[in-house]
Amino acid sequence: xxxxxxxxxxxxxxxxxxxxxxxxxxxxxxxxxxxxxxxxxxxxxxxxxxxxxxxxxxxxxxxxxxxxxxxxxxxxxxxxxxxxxxxxxxxxxxxxxxxxxxxxxxxxxxxxxxxxxxxxxxxxxxxxxxxxxxxxxxxxxxxxxxxxxxxxxxxxxxxxxxxxxxxxxxxxxxxxxxxxxxxxxxxxxxxxxxxxxxxxxxxxxxxxxxxxxxxxxxxxxxxxxxxxxxxxxxxxxxxxxxxxxxxxxxxxxxxxxxxxxxxxxxxxxxxxxxxxxxxxxxxxxxxxxxxxxxxxxxxxxxxxxxxxxxxxxxxxxxxxxxxxxxxxxxxxxxxxxxxxxxxxxxxxxxxxxxxxxxxxxxxxxxxxxxxxxxxxxxxxxxxxxxxxxxxxxxxxxxxxxxxxxxxxxxxxxxxxxxxxxxxxxxxxxxxxxxxxxxxxxxxxxxxxxxxxxxxxxxxxxxxxxxxxxxxxxxxxxxxxxxxxxxxxxxxxxxxxxxxxxxxxxxxxxxxxxxxxxxxxxxxxxxxxxxxxxxxxxxxxxxxxxxx
Amino acid sequence: xxxxxxxxxxxxxxxxxxxxxxxxxxxxxxxxxxxxxxxxxxxxxxxxxxxxxxxxxxxxxxxxxxxxxxxxxxxxxxxxxxxxxxxxxxxxxxxxxxxxxxxxxxxxxxxxxxxxxxxxxxxxxxxxxxxxxxxxxxxxxxxxxxxxxxxxxxxxxxxxx
Numbered sequence: 001x002x003x004x005x006x007x008x009x010x011x012x013x014x015x016x017x018x019x020x021x022x023x024x025x026x027x028x029x030x031x032x033x034x035x036x037x038x039x040x041x042x043x044x045x046x047x048x049x050x051x052x053x054x055x056x057x058x059x060x061x062x063x064x065x066x067x068x069x070x071x072x073x074x075x076x077x078x079x080x081x082x083x084x085x086x087x088x089x090x091x092x093x094x095x096x097x098x099x100x101x102x103x104x105x106x107x108x109x110x111x112x113x114x115x116x117x118x119x120x121x122x123x124x125x126x127x128x129x130x131x132x133x134x135x136x137x138x139x140x141x142x143x144x145x146x147x148x149x150x151x152x153x154x155x156x157x158x159x160x161x162x163x164x165x166x167x168x169x170x171x172x173x174x175x176x177x178x179x180x181x182x183x184x185x186x187x188x189x190x191x192x193x194x195x196x197x198x199x200x201x202x203x204x205x206x207x208x209x210x211x212x213x214x215x216x217x218x219x220x221x222x223x224x225x226x227x228x229x230x231x232x233x234x235x236x237x238x239x240x241x242x243x244x245x246x247x248x249x250x251x252x253x254x255x256x257x258x259x260x261x262x263x264x265x266x267x268x269x270x271x272x273x274x275x276x277x278x279x280x281x282x283x284x285x286x287x288x289x290x291x292x293x294x295x296x297x298x299x300x301x302x303x304x305x306x307x308x309x310x311x312x313x314x315x316x317x318x319x320x321x322x323x324x325x326x327x328x329x330x331x332x333x334x335x336x337x338x339x340x341x342x343x344x345x346x347x348x349x350x351x352x353x354x355x356x357x358x359x360x361x362x363x364x365x366x367x368x369x370x371x372x373x374x375x376x377x378x379x380x381x382x383x384x385x386x387x388x389x390x391x392x393x394x395x396x397x398x399x400x401x402x403x404x405x406x407x408x409x410x411x412x413x414x415x416x417x418x419x420x421x422x423x424x425x426x427x428x429x430x431x432x433x434x435x436x437x438x439x440x441x442x443x444x445x446x447x448x449x450x451x452x453x454x455x456x457x458x459x460x461x462x463x464x465x466x467x468x469x470x471x472x473x474x475x476x477x478x479x480x481x482x483x484x485x486x487x488x489x490x491x492x493x494x495x496x497x498x499x500x501x502x503x504x505x506x507x508x509x510x511x512x513x514x515x516x517x518x519x520x521x522x523x524x525x526x527x528x529x530x531x532x533x534x535x536x537x538x539x540x541x542x543x544x545x546x547x
Numbered sequence: 548x549x550x551x552x553x554x555x556x557x558x559x560x561x562x563x564x565x566x567x568x569x570x571x572x573x574x575x576x577x578x579x580x581x582x583x584x585x586x587x588x589x590x591x592x593x594x595x596x597x598x599x600x601x602x603x604x605x606x607x608x609x610x611x612x613x614x615x616x617x618x619x620x621x622x623x624x625x626x627x628x629x630x631x632x633x634x635x636x637x638x639x640x641x642x643x644x645x646x647x648x649x650x651x652x653x654x655x656x657x658x659x660x661x662x663x664x665x666x667x668x669x670x671x672x673x674x675x676x677x678x679x680x681x682x683x684x685x686x687x688x689x690x691x692x693x694x695x696x697x698x699x700x701x702x703x704x705x706x707x708x
Contacts, residue, residue, distance in 0.1 A: 023568055027668020059666065061570065100571070114660040117636030124635075124660055127670065176579055187578040221578055228640060259640040268644030301637035306602035340641050342648020354615065357649055400615070406608075406692065442608075442692040450692040475691035506688045511671065544688075546668025547567070 026058035026068075027509075027546035029127065033079055038537035040496055041518060045538070048077040054090075055127060064101055070094040070110075072132075081533040082130040083292040085160030093161065094134055104142045110134040113153060115172040115193040118299035119255050120215040120232045120281070123157070128524075129531050131293050133283075134158045135168060147176040157283040159295050164283040166199035168297065187221040195297060199285060206248040211237045213253075213281055213298070226261040232298075234281060239323050240288040249376050251323055253278040255300070268342040272303055277333040277368060277380060278323035289322055293529055301529055303338050304363040305394050307412070310469040310487045311458040312436050315416045316523055317365060317390040318530045320426065323378075329425035330372045332380050334389070336365030354400035361394040367427060387427030391415045403444070410438040421463070421522070434460035450475035465491025479507045487520060502540075509546040514539070567683040570666040574631060574656040577643050582656055584663060587629060588678045593706050594627040595698070597653075598664055598674045601638045601645050606673040609690035613698075614651050620699055624706045628653040633664045633672060677705055 032052035035045040052075055059068035073090030074082070096109030112134055115121040125132040137155015144150070151172040156163040172193040177183065196212040217230035236250035254277045261270040280288050281298035302319045320334040341360040347353055369384020392414040400406045414436070418429035438456040445451065456469035468490060473483040482503035489496045502515025521535035571585045588594045595613070599606035610630050617628065630653040632642050639659060646655055658664055667674060669688070675698060677685040684705050687698070 025567065025570065025666065025668075027670075029668070029670045057665075057668070059570075066571075112660055112662075112665075114636075117639065117659075119636070122636075122660070125665065174579075189579045219579060226577075226640075226643060261640060261644055263644045263647035265647060266650045268646070268648030270641050270644035272640055299636065301635070303637060306638065308602065308604055340644050342645050344648060344650045355650065357611070359645075359648070398611075444693040448693065452692065473691070475693070478687070478691070478694045478697045481689070481691060504689070509668065509686045509688070511688045542670075544668065544670040 022060060022062035024058065024060050025547060026056070027544065028057075029055045029544040030542070031079060031127070032541045033536075033538050034541075035080065035536055035538040038518065038535075040494065041535045041537060043535050043537055045536075046077075046080070048087075049538075051077045051079050053079050053082065053086075053127070053130075057094075065097065065099050067097040068095065078130070080536055081531060083160055083294055085162075085294075086130070089161050091161055093132070093158070094136075103144070104140065106141075107139040108137075110136045110158070111139045111153070111155075113139060113151065113170075114299075115151070115170065115195070116191055116215060116217045116230050117228075117257065119230055119257060119279075120193050120213050121170055121172075121195045121297055122299035123297075124299075126529070129293060129529055131296075131529070132158055133294070133296055136163060137168075147179055149174040157295060157297070159284070164295055166197050166283050168195065168197055168283055170195040185222060187219075189219045191217045191219075195281070197281070197283060197297070199283075204248070207238050207245070207285070208235065208250070211235045211281075211285075224262055224264045226259070226263075228259040229257070231256045232279070234279065238285060239278070239325065240286045241324070241326065242289070243286045245286070246325055247376060251278050253280065253323075255279040255298075255321075263342075266344045266346075268340070270340045271337060272339075273337045274303055275333070275335040275368065275382070276300055276319070276321035279321045279333060291532060293531065302525065303336075304365070304390065304392060305338070305340075305361040306525070309410065309436075309438050309454065309456055310471065310485060311456045311467050312410065312412050312438065314458065314467070314520075314522065315414050315421055315432055315434055316525050316530070317363075317392075317416065318420055318523055318525070320365075320367070320389060320420075325372065325376060325378075329428070330370070330378075331367045331387075331426060332370040332378060333368050334365055335368045335383050335386065336363065336390075338363035354402075357398045359394070359396040359398075361392075363390070363392055364388070365390045387417065388415070388431075389417045389420055389426060405444075406442045408438075408440040410436075410440070412436040412438075418463075430462075432460060432462040434458055434462070448477070460491075464489050467491065480505050483515075485517075511542075511544045513542045516540075569678060569681050569683065570663070572658075572662050572666060574658055574663065576656060585681050587627075588681055591680060592627065593624070593677065593679045593684075593702065594629055595702065596629045596631060596676045596678055598631050598633055598658070598667070598669055598672045600632060600634045600672060601641050602634075603672050605690040607645075607649075608692070609673050609675065609695065610651060610653060611649060612692075612695040614649070614653065616695060616699070617652055620702075624699075624702055626702060626706065629656055630654070631656045631658050631663060633658050633661055635659055635661075677702055679705070 035049045054073040057070040072093045074086040078086040094110035098107040135155040139153040142150045153170045174191045177188040193215040201207045201209045213234040215232035220227045232255040234253035236252045239246045257274040259272045283295045287295040300321045307313045339362045343358045345356040366388045367386030369386045370380040372378045395411045398408045419426035436458045440454045443451045452473040454471040458467040468488045471485040484501045487498040498518045500517030504513035519536045523530040675687045
């Protein structure tokens with residue numbers, strides 16, 4: 001608390017010297033649920049059947065000084081499936097002051113940062129996933145010239161309402177070479193990073209107290225082509241499972257990502273290759289593989305198309321960067337690629353005078369072929385022929401027929417390892433093969449009201465068999481919207497309906513939404529990071545307001 | 548808790564002085580050049596800023612719709628569109644392919660670690676704002692078919708003020 005008063009003191013002492021008007025901005029967000037028993041889902045509401053996550057942040061800027069705080073309250077409990085450490089707590093969780101000038105800036109307190117594309121380090125916040133792994137400490141940025149950016153940081157990482165015992169240090173450089181090398185035809189930039197974790201090893205001398213990761217990257221744009229390469233190696237470290245060390249043996253880790261793109265007006269192609277071998281970096285060595293995505297330093301999201309229809313969302317992939325060595329399964333990581341293709345037809349074509357758009361995506365992810373030896377070491381190929389974890393193929397065609405009607409047709413063909421969707425070991429339980437078709441229509445009525453209808457079907461002989469999905473949304477005005485939806489799992493003997501209905505109101509920076517219905521259990525993935533949510537039934541109320 | 552309430556009331560009492568202004572935040576272009584949000588609309592220029600992502604279907608619908616009408620609108624109001632991607636590293640490399648593949652005319656900026664998104668308090672996207680001289684004149688969250696016409700009416704009215 002003393003720290004906060006110190007910041008306030010700084011706010012107002014700066015006010016006295018200031019010539020400019022200060023300004024204040026911030027936001028409030030509240031997400032609540034009221035749960036009820038549902039026999040069909042075998043869902044028994046927990047004792048705290050009202051649960052609520054609340055966030056309030058306020059920032060104050062004057063001249064070159066910006067300061068802010070964030071308050072969070074999870075009262076009386078956090079939403080179902082969130083990190084249990086948050087339950088029944090409320091506090092000012094983040095506070096910072098940042099002083100900027102042209103050549104440098106300094107932040108003291110909580111901060112977020114990302115090096116490169118985050119493979120080596122990313123601290124960030126995602127409220128829907130329950131992630132806030134801000135670092136509390138000090139961050140310096142220095143710009144010796146327009147083309148160079150240097151970052152140094154030092155601190156401890158947030159873990160729920162506490163901080164991890166380890167200290168994190170990081171250094172990052174970004175260099176834009178265009179001016180230095182007087183490049184005309186290409187844009188070229190390079191970067192490098194080091195991130196170190198110091199964590200005491202207690203009485204165990206055979207495990208390292210210092211573990212570092214070293215990364216390098218290159219980004220190049222030449223005409224219509226782009227190339228991004230990033231590689232990271234991590235010092236040998238122990239591996240852990242469910243808060244226990246697997247052994248005292250140390251294993252190093254590596255990550256490599258290559259993106260190659262070609263695009264010009266009307267056409268875009270992008271291919272991403274990524275290989276992750278034992279590539280997990282946490283601020284606590286025992287946190288490896290925790291299901292709540294807490295204490296992460298490295299950011300290794302799933303690289304496949306992010307689905308957002310009711311039924312395309314059921315069989316989703318979750319990245320598998322870990323080295324796992326136990327009696328049930330042995331695997332060393334993940335390798336694969338995804339491919340995107342976007343194309344827009346010229347104005348006049350068979351489907352009318354508006355431009356028809358096509359998007360195609362393909363991805364394939366598997367384990368890395370490895371042989372595991374008696375002494376707990378392993379030999380690994382660069383790619384090899386490992387177990388297939390996931391493969392999908394998406395095709396989407398969007399067309400506008402006239403000023404009133406737009407349609408979209410989507411087709412998805414997916415194969416996923418049962419272990420990814422249902423849990424348990426990978427590569428031994430068999431696959432789920434499914435196909436999904438979606439037809440969506442958007443219609444603008446003459447009186448300014450709008451309709452959106454989605455019809456979808458999922459075909460599979462595995463797991464929970466076939467599904468039928470329906471969504472209807474009615475826009476009463478640009479601020480008021482209501483919807484009903486149902487995902488009907490009719491292929492199963494109990495033929496369960498996952499119905500939902502609700503509405504939202506949105507005006508300026510205020511948004512309120514309320515819905516009632518059944519939540520399908522499974523992985524909820526946002527930006528490639530997945531959180532498991534249990535089945536439930538009840539009301540959800542979301543409020544957000546910014547000022 | 549009491550301290551918190553005290554602090555908020557204290558700070559909010561200063562909100563009277565403030566106008567809703569875009570924060571001083573650096574974004575990047577695909578090529579890695581730095582662009583400060585505060586510099587986008589100096590000199591009385593009016594602009595539409597839209598926070599979007601490759602995985603956000605309503606965002607893409609909105610930007611498609613604006614793109615289709617852009618030439619027509621431009622004959623009536625002199626404005627720019629800045630489509631600010633909040634894609635993180637999962638999808639950022641797909642963004643360029645998508646922008647070109649869809650033939651968008653918008654200026655694209657990247658907010659990869661959500662600095663702008665956070666400071667606007669945007670919990671859901673799309674968030675669409677109309678800005679002039681760095682002041683937020685209009686803000687809207689979400690998109691449904693037809694919202695682009697209301698956005699354009701706002702833009703026309705505000706551009707005359």
